[in-house]
Amino acid sequence: MNTPQHMQTHQRKQYSSDLTDRQWGILEPYIPHTRSNEHSGGAPEQYSKREIVNGILYVKTTGCGWRDLPHDLPPYRTVYHYFNEWSKDGTLEHINTVLRKKLRQKHGKNPDPTVAIIDSQSVKNTHNPAISGYDVFKHTKGVKRTIAVETLGLPLVVIVNAAAIPGKGVCY
Secondary structure, three states: OOOOHHHOOOOOOOOOOOOOHHHHHHHHHHOOOOOOOOOOOOOOOOOOHHHHHHHHHHHHHHOOOHHHOOOOOOOHHHHHHHHHHHHHOOHHHHHHHHHHHHHHHHOOOOOOOOOOEEEEEEEEOOOOHHHOEEEOOOOEEEEEEEEEEOOOOOEEEEEEEEOOOOOOOOOO
């Protein structure tokens, strides 16, 4: 079967954020299959899941806006749609958990951590005033990023709240 050119992964310049074949082989089983495709009567996929993941990684690695995705990656609306869906349905959290467990085992540790380290940081935020607040301790208007990591430094939980959420002297 001939694959449309936009479905082929290696027809474009590679970015440093792109998945290697080995990385994709590890990640692919955890990426949901499309519900609508040519076998179930819907439209065939226009873009490979690997290219969509590469688009997400490009945005997250470079810090560019979704609209600034290079034109040789899938359209930003498509990439953002999948990022949003996979965030909401728990796919990205599941992938993070599976990869963290594998890495912990590789380092000879129990796959499920028993210790966590929590810290938070208040930072200025001009992008989304809806979640902005004021941290009276830091004299910062913006958001508070809270992260819990395990002993290898791998993230367990990341939460972003308005900066007004108390954090100084609070035990979790």
